[in-house]
Amino acid sequence: MESRKEFLQEILNINSKYDTELIGKAYDKGRLLHEGQLRKSGEPYFIHPINVAIILAQLGMDEATIIGGLLHDVVEDTEYTREELVADFGEEIALLVDGVTKLGTIKFESKEEIQAENFRKMFLAMSKDIRVLIIKLADRLHNMRTIEFMKPEKIEEKCKETLEIYAPLASRLGISTVKFELEDIALKYLHPDEFKDLQEKVSLRRSQREETINTVIGEIKESLDDMDLKYEIYGRAKHFYSIYKKMKFQKKQIDEIFDLIAVRIIVDTVKDCYAVLGIVHTMWKPIPGRFKDYIAMPKPNMYQSLHTTVIGDNGEPFEIQIRTHEMHEVAEYGIAAHWKYKEGDTSGKASTDDIKLAWLRQSLEWQKDINDPKIFLETMKMDLFATQVFVFTPRGDVIELPAGSTPLDFAFKIHSAIGCKCVGAKVNGKMVTIDHTLQNGDIVEIVTSANSSGPSVDWLKIAKSSNARNKIRSWLKKENKSDSIDKGKDLLDKSIRKKGYDPALCAKTAYINRAMKAMNFASTDEGYAQLAGGGSLMSKFCNLLFSYYNEDNKIAEKTDESVLEDIKAAEAKRQKLENRKKDSPGVIVKGTDNLMIKLARCCNPVPGDDIVGFITKGRGISVHRKDCSNVTNLPEQEKARFIEVEWEDLKAGKSYDAEICIIGSDRKGILSDISRACEDMDIHLSGVNAKAGRDGSLTMSVILSISSTQEMQKVLRNLRNIEGVTQVYRAKA
Ligand code: MN
Numbered sequence: 001m002e003s004r005k006e007f008l009q010e011i012l013n014i015n016s017k018y019d020t021e022l023i024g025k026a027y028d029k030g031r032l033l034h035e036g037q038l039r040k041s042g043e044p045y046f047i048h049p050i051n052v053a054i055i056l057a058q059l060g061m062d063e064a065t066i067i068g069g070l071l072h073d074v075v076e077d078t079e080y081t082r083e084e085l086v087a088d089f090g091e092e093i094a095l096l097v098d099g100v101t102k103l104g105t106i107k108f109e110s111k112e113e114i115q116a117e118n119f120r121k122m123f124l125a126m127s128k129d130i131r132v133l134i135i136k137l138a139d140r141l142h143n144m145r146t147i148e149f150m151k152p153e154k155i156e157e158k159c160k161e162t163l164e165i166y167a168p169l170a171s172r173l174g175i176s177t178v179k180f181e182l183e184d185i186a187l188k189y190l191h192p193d194e195f196k197d198l199q200e201k202v203s204l205r206r207s208q209r210e211e212t213i214n215t216v217i218g219e220i221k222e223s224l225d226d227m228d229l230k231y232e233i234y235g236r237a238k239h240f241y242s243i244y245k246k247m248k249f250q251k252k253q254i255d256e257i258f259d260l261i262a263v264r265i266i267v268d269t270v271k272d273c274y275a276v277l278g279i280v281h282t283m284w285k286p287i288p289g290r291f292k293d294y295i296a297m298p299k300p301n302m303y304q305s306l307h308t309t310v311i312g313d314n315g316e317p318f319e320i321q322i323r324t325h326e327m328h329e330v331a332e333y334g335i336a337a338h339w340k341y342k343e344g345d346t347s348g349k350a351s352t353d354d355i356k357l358a359w360l361r362q363s364l365e366w367q368k369d370i371n372d373p374k375i376f377l378e379t380m381k382m383d384l385f386a387t388q389v390f391v392f393t394p395r396g397d398v399i400e401l402p403a404g405s406t407p408l409d410f411a412f413k414i415h416s417a418i419g420c421k422c423v424g425a426k427v428n429g430k431m432v433t434i435d436h437t438l439q440n441g442d443i444v445e446i447v448t449s450a451n452s453s454g455p456s457v458d459w460l461k462i463a464k465s466s467n468a469r470n471k472i473r474s475w476l477k478k479e480n481k482s483d484s485i486d487k488g489k490d491l492l493d494k495s496i497r498k499k500g501y502d503p504a505l506c507a508k509t510a511y512i513n514r515a516m517k518a519m520n521f522a523s524t525d526e527g528y529a530q531l532a533g534g535g536s537l538m539s540k541f542c543n544l545l546f547s548y549y550n551e552d553n554k555i556a557e558k559t560d561e562s563v564l565e566d567i568k569a570a571e572a573k574r575q576k577l578e579n580r581k582k583d584s585p586g587v588i589v590k591g592t593d594n595l596m597i598k599l600a601r602c603c604n605p606v607p608g609d610d611i612v613g614f615i616t617k618g619r620g621i622s623v624h625r626k627d628c629s630n631v632t633n634l635p636e637q638e639k640a641r642f643i644e645v646e647w648e649d650l651k652a653g654k655s656y657d658a659e660i661c662i663i664g665s666d667r668k669g670i671l672s673d674i675s676r677a678c679e680d681m682d683i684h685l686s687g688v689n690a691k692a693g694r695d696g697s698l699t700m701s702v703i704l705s706i707s708s709t710q711e712m713q714k715v716l717r718n719l720r721n722i723e724g725v726t727q728v729y730r731a732k733a
Contacts, residue, residue, distance in 0.1 A: 004028070007050055011066070014057045018066070023053075026067040029088060033078040040149040048142060049073060055138040059175065059336040065131045068096035072135055076101050099132030100139065133169065134336055137178055140166045144185045159186040174302045174334020183241035191244075198240050201254050210235065216263060216312060223279050224265075231276070232266040236321075262319035266328050270295060273322045277306050280320055284310035287317060295327070302330050391442045401438065404676055405464045408434050411446045412468035419471060420455055421448035435462045437679065457485060457525035461688075464672065488528030495534075495542050506549045509701045510601050510659055513687040515544040524687060551619070552602035552630060586648045586656075587623050589613055596620025597645070599656065603628035603732075606656040608709025613645035621645065629732065655705035657686065658712065659731035665724040666698040673722050678704060683715060701731060 002010070004027055008020045030049050037045035053069040067089060074080045075097055086094045144162060147155055163186045170179035188195045213235040224231055246252055265276055273295060290309035298304045305323040312318055323331065391399050391410065401409050407427070412419035425432055426445040438444060455472045463469045477483075496503040513524060519541060521527035531538050586607060587597050596619065603625040605611050610626040623645055624631045664670055671690065678685045687703035706712050712730065719728040 002047075002050055004031075007054075010054060011057050014054075015060070018057065019063050022063055023066055023070070026070040026089065026093075029080075030070045030074060033074050033080050037077065039146070041146060045073075045077075048146075051142045051145075052135070052138045055141055055178075056135065059134065059138070059178075059333055061131065061134060061336060064092050064096060065135060067093050068100065068131065068135050069138055071097050072100045072139060095129060096132055096135060099129060100135050130173070133173065134175070137166060137170055137173075137175065141178055141182060144182055147185065147189065155189050159190045162186045163190070170334075173336070174330060175332075175336055176303075176334065177332050180239040180241070184239055187241045187244055194244065195240065198244060198254075202237075202240070202243070212312060212314065212316065213263060213318070216318065219283065220263070220265070220280065223283060224276065227275070227279075229272055229275070230268055231272070234264055236262050236264050238262070262321060264321045264323075266323060266325055268324060270324060273306055273324060276322050277308065280308065280310065280322075284312060286310050290319075295323075302334060303327075305331060389438055389440050389442075391438050391440070391444050394443060394445050399444075402464050404672065405438050406435050406462050407432065407438070407444060407446060408459060408463045408472075409465040409468045410438065410444050411448075412463065412471050413465065414446065416471050416475075418446055418448055419468060420475060421450065421452045422446055423449045423452050434459075454479070456522060457529060458523045461675075484529040484532040485525050486528075488530070488532035491534055491538065492528070492531055492541070495538055496545065499542060499546065501546060501549065506545050508659075509687050509689045509703055510604065510657065511545050511548040512689070513703060514548055514601065515541055518544055548601060551616075551622075552600055586654055587611065587613075587645050588648050589621060589643060589645050598622050600624045600628065600630070602630055604656065604658045606658050606706045606709060606712055607647045608712075611645055611647070613643040615641045615643055627732075655684070655707040657703050658706045660702050660704055660715070660719070661727075661729055661731050662698075662700040662702065662719060662725060663727040664698050664700075664722070665726070666692045666696050667724045670698060670722070670724050671700075674700070674702070674719065674725075677718050677722055678702075678715075681715060681718060683711075 004024060007027060008024055011018050011023060012020060027050075031046050034044070034046040034049070039045050039048060049070045049072060052072060053066045056066045056069045071085070071089070071093065075082055075085060082094055082098060085097060140162065143158070147158060150158065162182050167179050167182045167186070170176070170182060217233055217235065220233060224233075243254070247254065267273055267276060287309045290307075292307040294303055294305045294307065304327040305321050307319060307321055309317050309319045389401050389403050389405060391401065393399060393414070399410060399413055401413065407425035408419065408422060410425070411422040422434060424434055424447040425436065426447065427436060427438065427442050429443075431447070455475045457476060459472045460469055460476075463472055492507065493503045496506050516524050516527040519527060519537075521530060527541075531541060587599070589595050589597065597613070598620060599605055600614075600622045605623060605625045611623050612626050612631060613621040613623050614631070616622050621643060662674065671688065675685055675688075684705040685702055686705065688700060689702075690698060690700040692698050704715060706715060716728050716730070719725060
């Protein structure tokens with residue numbers, strides 16, 4: 001086994017900038033912990049983590065990842081706990097080790113291709129930090145390099161798993177060096193005869209080919225030396241597994257494979273790439289259909305290069321690849337290239353990283369949903385795959401959905417007919433409602449009912465996937481519902497104006513929601529759709545709105561009734577109050593009880609607010625915030641009707657409606673981010689009124705159930721942190 005000194009020297013040889021003090025500390029700890037453990041080969045176990053760490057250094061990973069590699073087995077295989085790990089090496093390292101340990105628990109059974117792809121995606125999704133995957137790949141690579149010591153059936157299992165899961169994963173991340181090596185080792189053990197045969201054939205033809213290639217390289221050099229151009233050029237042997245795949249799946253003989261050896265030219269700039277291509281095409285005739293511009297159209301794993309196949313002087317075709325140094329780095333190391341130390345480059349790093357990451361973001365196909373590069377750069381948690389969840393049908397099929405998806409999304413993904421009749425779901429055997437948020441790994445069974453009335457407009461808010469939303473929308477369109485919501489809103493606006501009220505004041509979210517509830521509409525949108533019919537429904541609705549408005553805003557007009565009378569009226573309702581005690585507002589009037597107390601709808605006070613009671617006519621005490629405009633604007637002679645009130649001891653779980661105004665940009669997904677933020681805080685969101693401005697702004701008013709002013713502060717803070725949100729404040733009455 002390598003000594004501490006040898007190991008650290010090797011790391012420094014790879015890159016002299018590595019901090020060997022920290023890495024040395026991890027070496028000492030790992031060596032101590034694995035003391036006495038042996039590998040199947042009989043060697044000390046710690047050889048394995050050392051080699052994993054070296055692979056990671058060769059990939060150019062940062063110190064944290066190298067240390068994660070050195071310690072990747074300590075929590076699972078030794079007495080060392082996560083807590084000790086955090087204390088010794090910090091939270092970042094602990095998260096990496098934790099991630100690798102957790103990935104180890106996913107069981108891959110032999111699956112069909114499609115299933116393997118799904119598992120690979122789930123694998124990606126479940127590792128929050130992409131460095132975890134890279135450690136896992138290095139771990140697998142070293143285990144494959146030393147696989148000869150395993151039992152034959154174990155070898156077969158590991159090789160299959162490597163071809164199905166790990167090599168494609170490496171490919172997906174663009175780490176081609178690891179991908180090729182994994183594939184060639186797996187091929188060697190899974191099909192030893194074919195591998196040997198291939199080896200012989202390739203080497204038989206090698207000397208002959210090398211001669212051809214050297215001639216070609218000489219000719220290209222001659223042409224390029226005439227130009228003012230810096231370049232590197234060399235021949236490149238193809239990997240066995242790719243030849244094997246071509247022969248097997250394209251049913252080709254080895255002679256028919258063009259690119260057994262190819263020429264690679266590396267230049268400084270993209271412009272040079274195309275210049276070199278032009279020169280090459282004047283030297284030899286390109287084969288039509290074999291030119292590929294991966295610079296203009298990068299592969300999903302970020303690979304960029306120009307490929308062309310030309311016919312050589314002796315009539316034999318060969319492939320030429322042209323790329324820049326940076327593209328070459330990405331081609332070899334993929335996403336790992338992001339961590340690669342750049343020699344002497346500190347100033348321009350941020351901007352090239354920006355470009356690389358933005359490019360990465362665009363390229364990775366499962367990331368289609370994020371459309372703002374800032375989201376990614378800001379968080380920098382490498383939380384690449386958290387935009388999706390993977391859940392299972394009861395039969396074990398994997399269903400992929402956007403993060404935050406609900407049983408509705410799941411149901412529509414299965415079939416429209418199931419979606420339209422969905423009334424709930426069983427998640428992991430427990431009944432949930434259709435708006436339940438699904439988590440990775442949930443087993444979901446949809447509950448349908450023949451009596452279901454089908455999708456309503458609310459479903460558009462519940463469904464997160466475009467698939468489900470499109471299907472719901474088209475169903476609603478058929479039922480003519482979605483247009484009628486807008487029609488209902490317009491008509492309401494007109495009706496309010498007609499009666500001489502100002503819709504901006506009268507149709508506040510709080511009033512609207514209250515009226516919708518009073519009318520027994522299933523939801524606000526459902527209500528608007530119904531109101532589109534106008535008629536008595538509309539006038540009843542307007543009257544409700546007016547009464548709420550008047551109740552809150554015209555308290556000053558009630559001068560003719562005495563305070564006593566009010567109290568008497570309240571007294572008369574004592575019985576009713578008793579019954580409602582359990583949803584009492586949590587406010588007490590000093591020195592008395594049995595009074596009917598209501599929280600004013602105009603300012604929606606929550607516990608902790610400074611409040612004052614107002615003795616109304618016949619409706620008991622209305623509790624306002626002290627800064628409510630209805631209180632501050634009250635004429636002097638009315639102030640006698642104020643009464644001191646205070647909050648009861650906070651009852652656990654009791655919450656109050658509060659109206660919050662949010663101003664931000666009208667970006668895609670902002671509403672769902674807001675609702676997710678509320679969900680994360682466990683805050684119920686009961687109403688949303690959003691208006692998009694022509695300038696791309698969005699003004700929203702939401703009703704949230706809040707239990708205290710402290711909670712209110714937290715909510716305001718968290719909402720302000722949402723991407724695109726510029727202002728959040730509590731609605732002023
Ligand atoms: Mn390991």
